[in-house]
Amino acid sequence: DAKTTQPPSMDCAEGRAANLPCNHSTISGNEYVYWYRQIHSQGPQYIIHGLKNNETNEMASLIITEDRKSSTLILPHATLRDTAVYYCIVRVANLGNQFYFGTGTSLTVIP
Amino acid sequence: GAGVSQSPSNKVTEKGKDVELRCDPISGHTALYWYRQSLGQGLEFLIYFQGNSAPDKSGLPSDRFSAERTGGSVSTLTIQRTQQEDSAVYLCASSLNFPGILRDDTQYFGPGTRLTVL
Numbered sequence: 001d002a003k004t005t006q007p008p009s010m011d012c013a014e015g016r017a018a019n020l021p022c023n024h025s026t027i028s029g030n031e032y033v034y035w036y037r038q039i040h041s042q043g044p045q046y047i048i049h050g051l052k053n054n055e056t057n058e059m060a061s062l063i064i065t066e067d068r069k070s071s072t073l074i075l076p077h078a079t080l081r082d083t084a085v086y087y088c089i090v091r092v093a094n095l096g097n098q099f100y101f102g103t104g105t106s107l108t109v110i111p
Numbered sequence: 112g113a114g115v116s117q118s119p120s121n122k123v124t125e126k127g128k129d130v131e132l133r134c135d136p137i138s139g140h141t142a143l144y145w146y147r148q149s150l151g152q153g154l155e156f157l158i159y160f161q162g163n164s165a166p167d168k169s170g171l172p173s174d175r176f177s178a179e180r181t182g183g184s185v186s187t188l189t190i191q192r193t194q195q196e197d198s199a200v201y202l203c204a205s206s207l208n209f210p211g212i213l214r215d216d217t218q219y220f221g222p223g224t225r226l227t228v229l
Binding site for chain 2: 034042043044045046049099100101102103104
């Protein structure tokens, strides 16, 4: 699986959009981009995933660049409960293999 | 609907004892995964089941670790002769994944079992 690079930490003001970047310059054509987050002392929580097109769900939006070498997770209106470590993962879907979580970005939402 | 559940939520044991950790995946999910997470660290993959079979056991740290899955549902991770370095949160995940069929195999995680070996 391709490796990802994320900033170790970010701050965001409550109510503002949180934009979390991820670089995956060695991504292959059949690898998906997944985002998970882990709130302290809980198991990782699935957020969103995509292949080529931008995706949106009730939690977040995922913007993937045209060359697919980077992506951005957008939390449109960050709340204090969004404080967590956010992981960007790339992998081939449907191989039933593991996720490589890396170290992620620690997002702190500030009141 | 019900998510992945794990038991116990916390386990404290003495060095040298055996422990069993249980995972109940989401109903209908064919794939099941075990990870562990040491304090302040990322997730470490341990083992993966497709149905009752474990095609990839390469992540198990030693022969003291074993896992089984019965009936394509519940899985048990067993650690024999526990050591202090086994202390971690053990996480289980499941996915709908059917091999050979292009479907979403997003993994959904349980809350984990915090194991402390004294």
